[in-house]
Amino acid sequence: MNIVVCIKRCAATSAAIKVAADGKSIDPTGVEFELNPYDEFAVEQALLTREAAGGGEVTVVTLGSPDSVKELRDCLARGVDKAVLLKHTGDTDAFSTATMLATWLAEQKPDVVFMGKQAVDRDNSQVPQRVATILGYGCISEVKKLEFREGTFTAERDIEGGREVVECRVPAVISTNKGLNEPRYANLKGIMAAKKKPLAELDASPVAPALVVAAMQPPPSRPAGRVLGEGAGAVPALIDALKNEIKIL
């Protein structure tokens, strides 16, 4: 089985975010970057799928700056077979990212592409569905449970007030949600082995984004709240506020 997993290097979820002087991007000073948390589930599912298929190859790919080599190596250390960096600097959006990734994927003809459900920088949830649409692949997004039998994926995904059971034949793009699996981490042996695994660097043929960032701002601050008191004694004051200020009761 030819398996590809797409990953992205993102600001750590614990990072404080400051707007840069250009007023359009974040100031990276002091911000730690790491593998997008949802992509950990994608990498794990790629490895599990290879193991279940009893063979095949897992390739990890990212579109980004050479800094992403660190995250690619992390994936190799977890057990991925080879890595590809599609070098690209400058602005991207989901449209341009998906278009550039799909161009490379179309040449690889993978049976399945695993991606995270969302990159925690721009919080889009777009690239997997876009890539599938461009490639003409089937797609199941935000998957929490997955089985593969005789060329067909059966997946479960949450919807409002319930869940859906979806079937899709390969070739397919699957985006992974938390709960799908327990990601393994790299051990020392894996880290050593990763150094000998292939990591190719290619130039992506650049595509201009479809959205232009006009401005980035810190979120509006919430008006200062009030501590109403201590313990159960404060409950009447809260009821009063919900009735008369918020008018929700």
Added chain:
Amino acid sequence: MPTNLVVLAEARAGRLKRPSLEAISAALDLAGGAGGDVIALVVGNDLAAATEELARSGAKRVVAVESAALANYSGDGYCRAVLEALPALDAKAVLMAHTAMGKDLAPRIAAALETGLVSDAIALHCEGGQLGATKPVYAGKAYVKCTAATMPFMATLRPNNFEVKGSGSAEVTKSAPSFGVDELKALVKEVVAGASGSVPLQEAKVIVAGGRGLKEAEQFGLVEKLAEAFGPGVAAVGASRAVVDAGWRPHREQIGQTGKVVSPPLYIACGISGAIQHLAGMSTSKCIVAINKDPDAPIFKIADYGIVGDVFEVLPALTEAIRAATAH
């Protein structure tokens, strides 16, 4: 130049979803500056009730694409149905709610139309004839304002962020898709409903969320009881990641950066510290109440109302008081 604003309305099992009405109201506001008509496009089966409600929503026209093949949501089926209907609608913008369906469907349509899409938008703009939207990024730690360089402009809108206010009576047209269910790549085999009587998190008026301060899974009953006290169909239960990872609650209840993003009129955080990743999922709630025994817990920094106290003492008292206040 295309002129109309098309809203992709969502019906599940024939019922119109409220966030679709919010999207129509947002489109009406946008049309105020950008011009054009608001057209509601709905795909599914048994759409009589949904189209009737849409006809009264303020949209100028309602277009229903109906087929037994579309009874269940299918990403590629609904995408194809929308792509067949769109060319006749002269759309300069295509809007949808940022629901499970909107998240899955809108990017497919955007890819097919080779255009941009602002996901999870909380405001729409038209400046100098240019359409755009504002959305939270980095889990709400910053907001970006984007403008469209390609047509049509597309956005999915965060539920509970746009007021429903339209009214009117629209002309309804019906059509059928050209394809059958056997042509689709992925198919929904089954829709499993959650526990009966439970309110979906994203649609709840009130969310009562519990964290590690509840000490053990069994004590989560206190959170459930408070939610029930608001009456049937009003409140849903949420959880922090700490209690989901501990196995006390299912992941579908997790609120935060790696859980659900919610913005209810009222969010009550019980025994939750307010870690940055939790705030990411609830900081746009209209009113936030925090109950925590640590007066320095970060959750108090974003709470509108705080009670410093023990959840085991405060929750039963609050539950009683809410019950009394909502009883008629």
